[in-house]
Amino acid sequence: MAKAQAPKSLGALRKLPSVDEVMRHAVAVAAAERFGRSATVAAVREAIAEARASGEADDADAFAAAATARLEKQAEPNLKPVFNLTGTVLHTNLGRALIAEAAVEAATVAMRNAVALEFDLGGGKRGERDELVRDLLCELTGAEDATIVNNNAAAVLLTLNTFAKGKESIVSRGELIEIGGAFRMPDIMSRAGTKLVEIGTTNRTHMKDYVGAIGDSTGLILKVHTSNYRIEGFTKEVPARDLAKLAHEHKVPLVNDLGSGTLVDLTRYGLKHEPTVAEAVAEGADLVTFSGDKLLGGPQTGFIVGRKDLIGKLNKNPMKRALRVDKIRLAMIEATLRLYRDPDRLTQTLPTYRLLARPVKDMQAVAARIVPALKEKLGRNYKVESKPCSSQVGSGAMPVETLPSLAVSIAPVVKGGGRLNALSNALRKLPVPVVGRIEKDALLFDLRCLEDVDGFLANLAKLEAP
Incomplete structure (x- = not known):
């Protein structure tokens, strides 16, 4: 075992000031006012301990300054703007969408005040927090009803658990995506309690593949928009409109997971057309899931829109409470969605499109x-x-x-x-x-x-x- 290094000078150690002496210094007094006495004393002790270990003495001024610098460093937020x-x-990795000023202002109001989060101001009774944005979501997507959770992975998880727990979920092999952080669709399906029925091949899936897989054990058909990769060349997929007909014939829901999701036609911004949520609803999907913090340009959220009876079942799932969003995010979501009522000005009001x-x-x-x-x-x-x-x-x-x-x-x-x-x-x-x-x-x-x-x-x- 190596011996501890001896101090450079015993005389230097004798010159070290006491903690009390440093704490009486004006700089340390000011630090105690800013950061608290306990934290300042601890910082002074650490500074003196380092000097003792190095064998180099210093005066109270230097230790008070060193302790203050240490406290200032500790006070810096870990979540830094870049x-x-x-x-x-x-x-x-840098936080995705920048939030619109209207949403920032709405969040500030929600943080500083009591708000009618789950309170019906008209009837004076308990309300439902999703009602704060339900009408806006239905207006912008054409859906009968809507609900929200904390991200799109949660939206898919809740949907699978509600309608396919203990049953089978049919998915094309070419749509078994992996999202950031190595989170894979098959893993989400497993945690939801549904059995994955993988059909087709990586590049080609036909209607006959779906027809051959559907049966009494089918809980739902899941179509996943491959928003984070593209398969090109000799490819084939079944359009959502055709899948909707098959699903309805067999009385099972078609769930269309759009991933990023967008509420406007992106070609107006010089981008390639992406399926909008309204288009997915119009094509016959019973439920559509999508994100709030990607192409929508809002805070992290997962949206589920679609048939009223199915949304009602989602909201009765006990898992919904574990996945719900708080008042701050709801305020931001509402303010962001309102901006889409004036799509011609989105480049002025929404940072993502600007x-x-x-x-x-x-x-x-x-x-x-x-x-x-x-x-x-x-x-x-x-x-x-x-x-x-x-x-x-x-x-x-x-x-x-x-x-x-x-x-x-x-x-x-x-x-x-x-x-x-x-x-x-x-x-x-x-x-x-x-x-x-x-x-x-x-x-x-x-x-x-x-x-x-x-x-x-x-x-x-x-x-x-x-």
């Missing part, structure tokens, strides 16, 4: 400001220039679709040596971390999501370039 310059608008529809000329103006600042900050060791690039939607939505964009490219003049990784690390350590992407020996800052240029430049000024 500059998302990855080129992925709905970045799962960023998706952002023209390259706007990014050119941003590049004109930050390229000179980066050149000055990084010096001759790096080549900084703007160049065309491609952005993507993200969060598993429209995986093969890209958006023309503009990036600032930062490339070290001398390749290798880890300089690019060192710079990327330094940028992530800024007060507001900057997250880009490394591609072809260059660090790229995709400018599609950079709107606060002044804030970015002020933040950049604190960079210590490697």
Whole structure:
């Protein structure tokens, strides 16, 4: 066993101030006012203990300052804002959709006040929280009824458990998706208590496959929109409209899981058409599930819309209570959905569509400001220039679709040596971390999501370039 390292100087240890002496210092007194006396005493003790271990003495001023710095570091939130310059608008690891100002204001009101969450103001009796957004969801989707849970995986889980527990669920092999974090559809089905009946092949599934699988043990037919990947080439799938006819003939529900889900036609923003929720309802699906924090542009939520009798059964499932959303998220959902009543102004009111529809000329103006600042900050060791690039939607939505964009490219003049990784690390350590992407020996800052240029430049000024 190795011996502990002896202090450099016993005389230095004798010069260490006491905790009480440090706590009487004005800086420590101010720290105790900000962070509490107990936390400040603990920070002072830790600072003195480190000095004792190193054998280097210091005065009360230095220990009070060190303790304050330690407390300030501890007080920093773990959930930090970042500059998302990855080129992925709905970045799962960076929080997905930015919330509309109307939704932020609604959440603030809900947090600061008692609200009629489950209270019928008209009758003065207990109400149902889903009623706060039910009418809006029905209006925007054409569905008879609607309910909400905390995400789309929960929506699928609740639906499977309600209608297919102890029964079979028929799914095409080509639709057995895996979503982020290695969560797979078969695993969700297993936890829901239903037996997976996998039909067809990876690339081709026919109506005869469904007909051969359906029977007395069938709980439902599940159609899953492959929103996070595409199978191209020699492919075949059965349209939802045809599946609806089959399901209704056999008196079992057709559930259409749209995944990301959208309430508007994305072609108006220059994107490829994605099935809308209203289209899925009109095609005859008995229930449609979709997310709130992806293409819809709201907070994390799972929606289930469809037949009134089936929604009623979902709401009676005890699991529903475990998956429900709170007042804050409900306030945000309601405010976000109301924005869709004026689809012509979504690029002005909803950040997701503002960023998706952002023209390259706007990014050119941003590049004109930050390229000179980066050149000055990084010096001759790096080549900084703007160049065309491609952005993507993200969060598993429209995986093969890209958006023309503009990036600032930062490339070290001398390749290798880890300089690019060192710079990327330094940028992530800024007060507001900057997250880009490394591609072809260059660090790229995709400018599609950079709107606060002044804030970015002020933040950049604190960079210590490697």
